[in-house]
Amino acid sequence: MQYAILCYDSEAVVGGWSKEKDEAVMAKSLAVKTELAARGKMGPTLRLMPTTAATTVRAGAQPVVIDGPFAETKEQLLGFYVVDCEDLNEAIEVAKQFLHGSGALEIRPIKALWQHPMGQSQKS
Protein backbone atom coordinates (compact mmCIF):
# COMPACT_ATOMS: atom_id res chain seq x y z
CA MET A 1 0.00 0.00 0.00
CA GLN A 2 1.23 3.46 -0.84
CA TYR A 3 0.84 6.17 1.78
CA ALA A 4 1.25 9.93 1.72
CA ILE A 5 2.76 11.21 4.94
CA LEU A 6 1.68 14.85 5.22
CA CYS A 7 3.80 17.10 7.47
CA TYR A 8 2.01 19.69 9.57
CA ASP A 9 3.71 22.15 11.90
CA SER A 10 3.55 25.81 12.81
CA GLU A 11 5.47 27.56 10.05
CA ALA A 12 6.18 30.41 12.46
CA VAL A 13 8.00 27.91 14.70
CA VAL A 14 9.73 26.11 11.82
CA GLY A 15 10.65 29.47 10.26
CA GLY A 16 12.19 30.46 13.60
CA TRP A 17 14.59 27.53 13.56
CA SER A 18 18.26 28.38 13.34
CA LYS A 19 20.03 27.38 10.14
CA GLU A 20 21.79 24.62 12.10
CA LYS A 21 18.53 23.20 13.44
CA ASP A 22 16.91 23.34 9.98
CA GLU A 23 19.89 21.58 8.42
CA ALA A 24 19.91 18.95 11.18
CA VAL A 25 16.21 18.18 10.63
CA MET A 26 16.73 17.96 6.85
CA ALA A 27 19.78 15.72 7.28
CA LYS A 28 17.84 13.38 9.53
CA SER A 29 14.98 13.27 7.06
CA LEU A 30 17.39 12.56 4.21
CA ALA A 31 18.94 9.66 6.14
CA VAL A 32 15.50 8.07 6.64
CA LYS A 33 14.61 8.65 2.97
CA THR A 34 17.89 7.18 1.76
CA GLU A 35 17.39 4.05 3.85
CA LEU A 36 13.81 3.61 2.59
CA ALA A 37 14.86 4.31 -1.00
CA ALA A 38 17.51 1.58 -0.77
CA ARG A 39 14.69 -0.85 0.00
CA GLY A 40 12.55 0.50 -2.85
CA LYS A 41 10.00 2.00 -0.46
CA MET A 42 10.50 5.71 -1.10
CA GLY A 43 8.40 7.73 -3.56
CA PRO A 44 8.38 11.47 -4.31
CA THR A 45 8.88 13.93 -1.47
CA LEU A 46 8.60 17.68 -1.35
CA ARG A 47 8.97 20.68 0.94
CA LEU A 48 6.65 23.64 0.36
CA MET A 49 7.45 27.35 0.52
CA PRO A 50 5.73 29.24 3.38
CA THR A 51 1.98 29.88 3.11
CA THR A 52 2.77 33.55 2.41
CA ALA A 53 3.88 32.32 -1.04
CA ALA A 54 0.55 30.51 -1.53
CA THR A 55 -2.35 31.52 -3.75
CA THR A 56 -5.78 29.91 -3.54
CA VAL A 57 -8.17 29.54 -6.47
CA ARG A 58 -11.70 28.83 -5.31
CA ALA A 59 -14.51 27.55 -7.51
CA GLY A 60 -17.58 29.70 -8.01
CA ALA A 61 -19.65 31.25 -10.75
CA GLN A 62 -16.37 33.04 -11.47
CA PRO A 63 -13.30 31.36 -9.95
CA VAL A 64 -11.93 33.57 -7.17
CA VAL A 65 -8.18 34.04 -6.71
CA ILE A 66 -7.17 34.68 -3.09
CA ASP A 67 -3.72 35.39 -1.68
CA GLY A 68 -2.64 32.96 0.99
CA PRO A 69 -3.41 29.37 1.92
CA PHE A 70 -6.79 27.69 1.54
CA ALA A 71 -7.35 27.48 5.29
CA GLU A 72 -6.00 29.54 8.14
CA THR A 73 -4.85 27.06 10.72
CA LYS A 74 -2.51 27.01 13.70
CA GLU A 75 -0.41 24.43 11.89
CA GLN A 76 0.26 24.44 8.18
CA LEU A 77 0.95 21.80 5.54
CA LEU A 78 4.71 22.07 5.02
CA GLY A 79 5.39 19.14 2.71
CA PHE A 80 4.92 15.43 2.23
CA TYR A 81 6.55 12.05 1.68
CA VAL A 82 5.18 9.20 -0.40
CA VAL A 83 6.15 5.78 0.94
CA ASP A 84 5.35 2.20 0.10
CA CYS A 85 4.57 0.15 3.21
CA GLU A 86 3.18 -3.30 3.96
CA ASP A 87 0.46 -2.00 6.23
CA LEU A 88 -0.56 0.83 8.52
CA ASN A 89 1.70 -0.41 11.32
CA GLU A 90 4.75 -0.11 9.11
CA ALA A 91 3.61 3.33 7.88
CA ILE A 92 3.27 4.47 11.51
CA GLU A 93 6.79 3.22 12.26
CA VAL A 94 8.10 5.10 9.22
CA ALA A 95 6.24 8.26 10.26
CA LYS A 96 7.79 8.06 13.72
CA GLN A 97 11.23 8.12 12.08
CA PHE A 98 10.31 11.32 10.24
CA LEU A 99 9.16 13.15 13.41
CA HIS A 100 11.40 15.99 14.51
CA GLY A 101 10.15 17.06 17.93
CA SER A 102 7.17 19.23 17.02
CA GLY A 103 4.17 19.20 14.72
CA ALA A 104 2.25 16.18 13.43
CA LEU A 105 2.34 13.77 10.52
CA GLU A 106 -0.89 12.65 8.87
CA ILE A 107 -0.80 9.25 7.18
CA ARG A 108 -3.16 9.10 4.22
CA PRO A 109 -3.39 5.94 2.11
CA ILE A 110 -3.07 6.83 -1.56
CA LYS A 111 -5.98 5.96 -3.82
CA ALA A 112 -4.12 6.61 -7.05
CA LEU A 113 -0.70 8.00 -7.93
CA TRP A 114 0.21 9.40 -11.34
CA GLN A 115 3.65 10.55 -12.29
CA HIS A 116 4.38 12.61 -15.37
CA PRO A 117 7.82 13.82 -16.38
CA MET A 118 8.20 17.56 -15.82
CA GLY A 119 10.40 20.17 -17.46
CA GLN A 120 10.31 18.62 -20.92
CA SER A 121 7.64 18.64 -23.56
CA GLN A 122 6.58 15.22 -24.82
CA LYS A 123 7.01 14.52 -28.49
CA SER A 124 4.41 12.36 -30.17
Next chain:
Amino acid sequence: MSVTDNSWIATTLASARPQAMGALLRYFRDLDTAEEAFQEASLRALKNWSTNGPPRDPAAWLILVGRNSALDEARRKSRQQPFPDEDAVANIEDPEPDLADRLDDSHYRDDVLRLMFICCHPELPATQQIALALRMVSGLTVKEIARAFLVGESAMEQRITRAKRRVTAANVPFETPGAVERAERLAAVAAMIYLLFNEGYSASGGDVHVRAPLCEEAIRLARLLLRLFQGEPEIMGLLALLLLQHARTRARLDADGNIVLLEDQDRSLWDRDLIAEGLVLVDKALRHRRPGPYQLQAAIAAVHAHAARAEDTDWAEINALYKILEQLQPSPVVTLNRAVAVSKVEGPAAALELIEPLADKLSSYFHFYGVKGAFLLQLGRDADAKEAFDRAISLANTAAEAAHIRMHLDRLMAQKKLATSR
Protein backbone atom coordinates in the same frame (compact mmCIF):
# COMPACT_ATOMS: atom_id res chain seq x y z
CA MET B 1 17.96 12.49 26.15
CA SER B 2 19.93 15.70 26.11
CA VAL B 3 19.20 19.10 27.67
CA THR B 4 18.60 20.63 24.24
CA ASP B 5 15.33 18.69 24.10
CA ASN B 6 13.66 21.71 25.66
CA SER B 7 14.92 24.09 22.97
CA TRP B 8 11.48 23.83 21.37
CA ILE B 9 10.10 25.83 24.30
CA ALA B 10 12.30 28.82 23.47
CA THR B 11 11.39 28.59 19.76
CA THR B 12 7.70 28.32 20.59
CA LEU B 13 7.85 31.24 23.01
CA ALA B 14 9.60 33.38 20.41
CA SER B 15 7.08 32.62 17.67
CA ALA B 16 4.07 33.12 19.99
CA ARG B 17 5.47 36.35 21.40
CA PRO B 18 4.09 38.95 18.93
CA GLN B 19 0.52 37.68 19.22
CA ALA B 20 0.68 37.24 23.00
CA MET B 21 2.36 40.60 23.61
CA GLY B 22 -0.12 42.27 21.24
CA ALA B 23 -3.12 40.89 23.14
CA LEU B 24 -1.62 41.68 26.57
CA LEU B 25 -0.95 45.21 25.39
CA ARG B 26 -4.60 45.53 24.38
CA TYR B 27 -5.72 44.35 27.84
CA PHE B 28 -3.37 46.47 29.91
CA ARG B 29 -2.74 49.40 27.54
CA ASP B 30 0.75 49.70 28.92
CA LEU B 31 3.98 48.30 27.46
CA ASP B 32 5.66 47.63 30.81
CA THR B 33 2.68 45.76 32.27
CA ALA B 34 2.27 43.74 29.08
CA GLU B 35 5.95 42.89 29.08
CA GLU B 36 5.96 41.82 32.74
CA ALA B 37 2.85 39.70 32.16
CA PHE B 38 4.49 38.01 29.18
CA GLN B 39 7.71 37.38 31.15
CA GLU B 40 5.73 35.80 33.97
CA ALA B 41 3.77 33.63 31.52
CA SER B 42 7.03 32.56 29.84
CA LEU B 43 8.52 31.53 33.18
CA ARG B 44 5.46 29.43 33.94
CA ALA B 45 5.57 27.97 30.42
CA LEU B 46 9.16 26.83 30.96
CA LYS B 47 8.05 24.92 34.06
CA ASN B 48 4.69 23.69 32.82
CA TRP B 49 5.44 22.80 29.18
CA SER B 50 8.57 20.82 29.99
CA THR B 51 6.45 18.38 32.00
CA ASN B 52 3.08 18.61 30.21
CA GLY B 53 4.31 19.08 26.66
CA PRO B 54 3.31 21.92 24.33
CA PRO B 55 -0.21 23.35 24.65
CA ARG B 56 -2.38 23.15 21.56
CA ASP B 57 -2.34 26.92 21.17
CA PRO B 58 0.79 28.36 22.82
CA ALA B 59 -0.10 32.01 22.18
CA ALA B 60 -3.55 31.60 23.77
CA TRP B 61 -1.96 29.84 26.76
CA LEU B 62 0.52 32.67 27.24
CA ILE B 63 -2.14 35.36 26.90
CA LEU B 64 -4.41 33.79 29.50
CA VAL B 65 -1.67 32.95 31.99
CA GLY B 66 -0.05 36.34 31.48
CA ARG B 67 -3.32 38.17 31.92
CA ASN B 68 -4.25 36.24 35.07
CA SER B 69 -0.88 36.69 36.68
CA ALA B 70 -0.86 40.43 35.96
CA LEU B 71 -4.39 40.77 37.35
CA ASP B 72 -3.36 38.85 40.48
CA GLU B 73 -0.37 41.13 40.82
CA ALA B 74 -2.56 44.22 40.49
CA ARG B 75 -5.08 42.91 43.04
CA ARG B 76 -2.32 42.00 45.44
CA LYS B 77 -0.88 45.49 45.20
CA SER B 78 -4.21 47.26 45.57
CA ARG B 79 -5.36 45.25 48.59
CA GLN B 80 -1.96 45.19 50.23
CA GLN B 81 -2.60 41.54 50.93
CA PRO B 82 0.04 39.00 51.73
CA PHE B 83 1.25 36.76 48.94
CA PRO B 84 -1.40 34.11 48.15
CA ASP B 85 -0.39 30.54 48.84
CA GLU B 86 0.62 28.14 46.10
CA ASP B 87 -2.76 26.36 45.98
CA ALA B 88 -4.57 29.54 45.07
CA VAL B 89 -2.20 30.20 42.20
CA ALA B 90 -2.11 26.58 41.07
CA ASN B 91 -5.49 26.62 39.39
CA ILE B 92 -4.23 28.86 36.60
CA GLU B 93 -1.30 26.58 35.84
CA ASP B 94 -3.24 24.59 33.27
CA PRO B 95 -5.71 26.84 31.51
CA GLU B 96 -5.79 24.64 28.42
CA PRO B 97 -9.20 22.90 28.43
CA ASP B 98 -11.65 25.77 28.03
CA LEU B 99 -9.12 28.15 26.57
CA ALA B 100 -10.33 28.13 22.99
CA ASP B 101 -13.82 29.16 24.03
CA ARG B 102 -12.81 31.93 26.34
CA LEU B 103 -10.22 33.62 24.22
CA ASP B 104 -11.37 35.98 21.57
CA ASP B 105 -8.64 35.93 18.98
CA SER B 106 -10.49 37.75 16.25
CA HIS B 107 -8.42 40.81 17.18
CA TYR B 108 -5.04 39.23 16.82
CA ARG B 109 -4.16 40.80 13.47
CA ASP B 110 -4.71 44.29 14.78
CA ASP B 111 -3.08 43.35 18.11
CA VAL B 112 0.18 42.44 16.41
CA LEU B 113 -0.03 45.40 14.06
CA ARG B 114 -0.65 47.77 16.99
CA LEU B 115 2.29 46.33 18.92
CA MET B 116 4.54 46.86 15.90
CA PHE B 117 3.06 50.28 15.14
CA ILE B 118 3.60 51.54 18.69
CA CYS B 119 7.28 50.72 18.27
CA CYS B 120 7.57 52.83 15.14
CA HIS B 121 5.73 55.89 16.32
CA PRO B 122 6.79 58.88 14.18
CA GLU B 123 7.99 60.73 17.26
CA LEU B 124 10.72 58.15 17.75
CA PRO B 125 13.98 58.49 15.82
CA ALA B 126 14.69 55.53 13.53
CA THR B 127 17.28 53.90 15.78
CA GLN B 128 14.89 53.97 18.73
CA GLN B 129 12.08 52.51 16.62
CA ILE B 130 14.24 49.58 15.61
CA ALA B 131 15.58 49.00 19.11
CA LEU B 132 12.09 49.08 20.62
CA ALA B 133 10.71 46.68 18.01
CA LEU B 134 13.57 44.25 18.55
CA ARG B 135 12.88 44.32 22.28
CA MET B 136 9.06 44.28 22.26
CA VAL B 137 8.13 42.31 19.15
CA SER B 138 11.14 40.08 18.57
CA GLY B 139 11.94 39.64 22.25
CA LEU B 140 15.68 40.08 21.86
CA THR B 141 17.45 40.86 25.13
CA VAL B 142 18.87 44.33 25.69
CA LYS B 143 22.32 42.73 25.57
CA GLU B 144 21.65 41.20 22.15
CA ILE B 145 20.30 44.47 20.77
CA ALA B 146 23.25 46.41 22.20
CA ARG B 147 25.63 43.98 20.49
CA ALA B 148 23.79 44.34 17.18
CA PHE B 149 24.06 48.13 17.36
CA LEU B 150 27.64 48.01 18.66
CA VAL B 151 26.82 50.10 21.73
CA GLY B 152 27.11 49.41 25.43
CA GLU B 153 24.36 47.57 27.25
CA SER B 154 23.49 50.42 29.61
CA ALA B 155 23.33 52.90 26.72
CA MET B 156 20.91 50.60 24.92
CA GLU B 157 18.87 50.09 28.10
CA GLN B 158 18.51 53.87 28.34
CA ARG B 159 17.60 54.19 24.67
CA ILE B 160 14.81 51.62 25.03
CA THR B 161 13.52 53.13 28.28
CA ARG B 162 13.41 56.57 26.67
CA ALA B 163 11.60 55.15 23.64
CA LYS B 164 9.01 53.44 25.87
CA ARG B 165 8.38 56.68 27.76
CA ARG B 166 7.80 58.64 24.56
CA VAL B 167 5.51 55.96 23.17
CA THR B 168 3.44 55.94 26.38
CA ALA B 169 3.10 59.70 26.19
CA ALA B 170 2.01 59.46 22.54
CA ASN B 171 -1.26 57.69 23.45
CA VAL B 172 -1.81 55.33 20.54
CA PRO B 173 -5.53 54.45 20.39
CA PHE B 174 -6.43 50.91 21.44
CA GLU B 175 -9.70 50.61 19.55
CA THR B 176 -9.78 48.41 16.46
CA PRO B 177 -8.47 50.68 13.69
CA GLY B 178 -10.51 51.67 10.66
CA ALA B 179 -9.39 50.80 7.14
CA VAL B 180 -7.49 54.05 6.54
CA GLU B 181 -5.76 53.95 9.90
CA ARG B 182 -4.87 50.30 9.39
CA ALA B 183 -3.29 51.14 6.03
CA GLU B 184 -1.29 53.95 7.65
CA ARG B 185 -0.10 51.62 10.40
CA LEU B 186 0.90 48.99 7.85
CA ALA B 187 2.94 51.55 5.92
CA ALA B 188 4.71 52.77 9.06
CA VAL B 189 5.49 49.24 10.21
CA ALA B 190 6.74 48.27 6.74
CA ALA B 191 9.06 51.28 6.78
CA MET B 192 10.39 50.29 10.21
CA ILE B 193 11.06 46.71 9.03
CA TYR B 194 12.87 48.06 5.99
CA LEU B 195 15.00 50.30 8.23
CA LEU B 196 15.83 47.32 10.41
CA PHE B 197 16.89 45.34 7.35
CA ASN B 198 19.03 48.19 6.09
CA GLU B 199 20.64 48.57 9.49
CA GLY B 200 21.83 44.98 9.08
CA TYR B 201 22.51 45.15 5.35
CA SER B 202 24.59 48.28 5.30
CA ALA B 203 25.67 48.91 8.85
CA SER B 204 25.56 52.61 9.67
CA GLY B 205 28.83 52.58 11.50
CA GLY B 206 31.78 50.57 12.73
CA ASP B 207 33.89 47.83 11.25
CA VAL B 208 31.15 45.35 10.43
CA HIS B 209 29.47 45.95 7.10
CA VAL B 210 26.83 43.24 7.16
CA ARG B 211 24.98 42.15 10.29
CA ALA B 212 23.01 39.16 9.10
CA PRO B 213 21.00 38.59 12.31
CA LEU B 214 19.33 42.00 11.91
CA CYS B 215 18.48 41.16 8.30
CA GLU B 216 17.08 37.79 9.32
CA GLU B 217 14.97 39.37 12.04
CA ALA B 218 13.62 41.91 9.55
CA ILE B 219 12.66 39.06 7.21
CA ARG B 220 10.97 37.25 10.09
CA LEU B 221 8.91 40.35 10.92
CA ALA B 222 8.01 40.93 7.25
CA ARG B 223 6.83 37.32 7.00
CA LEU B 224 4.78 37.77 10.15
CA LEU B 225 3.19 40.92 8.75
CA LEU B 226 2.38 39.25 5.43
CA ARG B 227 0.92 36.22 7.20
CA LEU B 228 -1.48 38.61 8.94
CA PHE B 229 -2.26 40.67 5.83
CA GLN B 230 -1.98 38.13 3.02
CA GLY B 231 -3.58 40.26 0.32
CA GLU B 232 -1.40 43.38 0.63
CA PRO B 233 0.80 43.70 -2.49
CA GLU B 234 3.17 46.20 -0.84
CA ILE B 235 3.85 43.80 2.04
CA MET B 236 4.51 41.05 -0.53
CA GLY B 237 6.85 43.52 -2.23
CA LEU B 238 8.59 44.30 1.05
CA LEU B 239 9.22 40.65 1.89
CA ALA B 240 10.29 39.93 -1.70
CA LEU B 241 12.73 42.85 -1.63
CA LEU B 242 14.30 41.70 1.64
CA LEU B 243 14.58 38.09 0.46
CA LEU B 244 16.12 39.03 -2.90
CA GLN B 245 18.64 41.38 -1.28
CA HIS B 246 19.48 39.01 1.54
CA ALA B 247 20.04 36.23 -1.02
CA ARG B 248 23.19 38.09 -2.13
CA THR B 249 24.71 38.38 1.35
CA ARG B 250 27.38 35.72 0.90
CA ALA B 251 28.58 37.34 -2.33
CA ARG B 252 28.64 40.94 -1.09
CA LEU B 253 31.96 40.80 0.74
CA ASP B 254 35.12 39.01 -0.28
CA ALA B 255 37.32 36.93 2.03
CA ASP B 256 39.04 40.09 3.29
CA GLY B 257 35.76 41.84 4.04
CA ASN B 258 35.90 44.12 1.01
CA ILE B 259 32.67 45.12 -0.74
CA VAL B 260 32.03 43.29 -4.02
CA LEU B 261 29.76 45.25 -6.36
CA LEU B 262 26.69 43.55 -7.79
CA GLU B 263 28.25 43.21 -11.24
CA ASP B 264 31.40 41.59 -9.85
CA GLN B 265 29.65 39.18 -7.49
CA ASP B 266 30.03 35.42 -7.79
CA ARG B 267 26.39 34.65 -8.53
CA SER B 268 26.81 30.99 -7.60
CA LEU B 269 27.01 32.26 -4.01
CA TRP B 270 23.51 33.75 -4.20
CA ASP B 271 20.95 31.86 -2.13
CA ARG B 272 18.66 30.23 -4.70
CA ASP B 273 15.95 29.30 -2.14
CA LEU B 274 15.55 32.91 -1.02
CA ILE B 275 15.53 34.10 -4.64
CA ALA B 276 12.87 31.56 -5.63
CA GLU B 277 10.60 32.68 -2.79
CA GLY B 278 11.26 36.35 -3.58
CA LEU B 279 10.36 35.86 -7.25
CA VAL B 280 7.12 34.09 -6.30
CA LEU B 281 6.15 37.05 -4.13
CA VAL B 282 6.97 39.62 -6.85
CA ASP B 283 4.81 37.58 -9.19
CA LYS B 284 1.94 37.50 -6.69
CA ALA B 285 2.21 41.22 -5.92
CA LEU B 286 2.32 42.48 -9.51
CA ARG B 287 -0.88 40.57 -10.30
CA HIS B 288 -2.73 43.12 -8.14
CA ARG B 289 -1.74 45.98 -10.47
CA ARG B 290 -1.35 48.31 -7.50
CA PRO B 291 2.34 49.21 -7.80
CA GLY B 292 4.17 50.68 -4.83
CA PRO B 293 7.75 51.49 -3.90
CA TYR B 294 8.54 48.10 -2.30
CA GLN B 295 7.08 46.18 -5.23
CA LEU B 296 9.09 48.23 -7.71
CA GLN B 297 12.34 47.84 -5.79
CA ALA B 298 11.61 44.10 -5.51
CA ALA B 299 10.91 43.96 -9.24
CA ILE B 300 14.28 45.64 -9.88
CA ALA B 301 16.00 43.12 -7.58
CA ALA B 302 14.16 40.38 -9.49
CA VAL B 303 15.62 41.58 -12.81
CA HIS B 304 19.10 41.20 -11.30
CA ALA B 305 18.19 37.77 -9.91
CA HIS B 306 17.05 36.62 -13.35
CA ALA B 307 20.41 37.47 -14.94
CA ALA B 308 22.74 34.47 -14.87
CA ARG B 309 25.72 36.76 -15.54
CA ALA B 310 26.10 40.50 -14.90
CA GLU B 311 26.27 41.16 -18.65
CA ASP B 312 22.87 39.48 -19.11
CA THR B 313 21.15 42.13 -16.96
CA ASP B 314 18.18 43.79 -18.64
CA TRP B 315 19.20 47.39 -17.85
CA ALA B 316 16.49 48.89 -20.04
CA GLU B 317 13.89 47.12 -17.87
CA ILE B 318 15.62 48.36 -14.71
CA ASN B 319 15.68 51.90 -16.10
CA ALA B 320 11.94 51.65 -16.86
CA LEU B 321 11.16 50.36 -13.35
CA TYR B 322 13.21 53.15 -11.74
CA LYS B 323 11.33 55.69 -13.84
CA ILE B 324 8.02 54.47 -12.38
CA LEU B 325 9.56 54.51 -8.91
CA GLU B 326 10.74 58.10 -9.50
CA GLN B 327 7.16 59.10 -10.28
CA LEU B 328 5.67 57.29 -7.28
CA GLN B 329 8.34 58.36 -4.82
CA PRO B 330 10.47 61.19 -6.19
CA SER B 331 13.83 61.15 -4.43
CA PRO B 332 17.38 62.08 -5.44
CA VAL B 333 18.55 58.64 -4.24
CA VAL B 334 16.16 56.91 -6.66
CA THR B 335 17.42 59.11 -9.50
CA LEU B 336 20.99 58.30 -8.50
CA ASN B 337 20.16 54.60 -8.73
CA ARG B 338 18.48 55.07 -12.09
CA ALA B 339 21.62 56.82 -13.32
CA VAL B 340 23.50 53.54 -12.98
CA ALA B 341 20.97 51.91 -15.32
CA VAL B 342 21.20 54.92 -17.67
CA SER B 343 24.99 54.58 -17.79
CA LYS B 344 24.55 51.00 -19.02
CA VAL B 345 21.87 51.82 -21.58
CA GLU B 346 22.95 55.28 -22.82
CA GLY B 347 26.51 55.60 -21.56
CA PRO B 348 28.31 57.47 -18.73
CA ALA B 349 27.86 60.96 -20.22
CA ALA B 350 24.05 60.74 -20.08
CA ALA B 351 24.26 59.27 -16.59
CA LEU B 352 26.53 62.06 -15.37
CA GLU B 353 24.16 64.64 -16.80
CA LEU B 354 21.30 63.02 -14.90
CA ILE B 355 23.04 63.22 -11.52
CA GLU B 356 24.68 66.65 -11.81
CA PRO B 357 21.52 68.45 -10.54
CA LEU B 358 21.48 66.18 -7.46
CA ALA B 359 24.81 67.45 -6.11
CA ASP B 360 23.23 69.89 -3.64
CA LYS B 361 20.76 67.44 -2.17
CA LEU B 362 23.22 64.57 -1.94
CA SER B 363 26.30 66.57 -0.88
CA SER B 364 26.80 64.39 2.20
CA TYR B 365 25.85 61.08 0.62
CA PHE B 366 28.68 58.58 0.26
CA HIS B 367 27.13 56.74 -2.70
CA PHE B 368 26.66 59.91 -4.71
CA TYR B 369 30.41 60.51 -4.93
CA GLY B 370 31.15 56.81 -5.41
CA VAL B 371 28.78 56.63 -8.39
CA LYS B 372 29.89 60.00 -9.76
CA GLY B 373 33.53 58.93 -9.53
CA ALA B 374 32.79 55.75 -11.43
CA PHE B 375 31.06 57.67 -14.26
CA LEU B 376 33.93 60.15 -14.47
CA LEU B 377 36.40 57.30 -14.57
CA GLN B 378 34.53 55.73 -17.48
CA LEU B 379 34.69 59.07 -19.27
CA GLY B 380 38.46 59.21 -18.76
CA ARG B 381 38.25 62.26 -16.49
CA ASP B 382 40.70 60.81 -13.97
CA ALA B 383 41.43 63.97 -11.98
CA ASP B 384 37.71 64.69 -11.47
CA ALA B 385 37.14 61.03 -10.61
CA LYS B 386 39.86 61.15 -7.95
CA GLU B 387 38.29 64.21 -6.42
CA ALA B 388 34.89 62.46 -6.24
CA PHE B 389 36.41 59.30 -4.75
CA ASP B 390 38.31 61.34 -2.13
CA ARG B 391 35.04 62.96 -1.15
CA ALA B 392 33.34 59.53 -0.96
CA ILE B 393 36.03 58.19 1.39
CA SER B 394 35.55 61.14 3.71
CA LEU B 395 31.82 60.34 3.87
CA ALA B 396 32.09 56.53 4.21
CA ASN B 397 30.12 55.01 7.08
CA THR B 398 32.01 51.78 7.44
CA ALA B 399 35.56 50.57 6.92
CA ALA B 400 34.39 48.37 4.04
CA GLU B 401 32.85 51.33 2.22
CA ALA B 402 36.05 53.34 2.57
CA ALA B 403 38.18 50.39 1.47
CA HIS B 404 36.02 49.86 -1.58
CA ILE B 405 36.52 53.42 -2.80
CA ARG B 406 40.21 53.28 -1.92
CA MET B 407 40.48 50.27 -4.21
CA HIS B 408 39.10 52.38 -7.06
CA LEU B 409 41.59 55.10 -6.23
CA ASP B 410 44.52 52.70 -6.07
CA ARG B 411 43.57 51.33 -9.47
CA LEU B 412 43.37 54.87 -10.79
CA MET B 413 46.79 55.78 -9.40
CA ALA B 414 48.33 52.58 -10.73
CA GLN B 415 47.00 53.34 -14.21
CA LYS B 416 48.42 56.84 -13.99
CA LYS B 417 51.84 55.59 -12.98
CA LEU B 418 51.71 53.16 -15.86
CA ALA B 419 50.81 55.97 -18.22
CA THR B 420 53.55 58.33 -17.03
CA SER B 421 56.24 55.62 -16.98
CA ARG B 422 55.58 54.84 -20.62
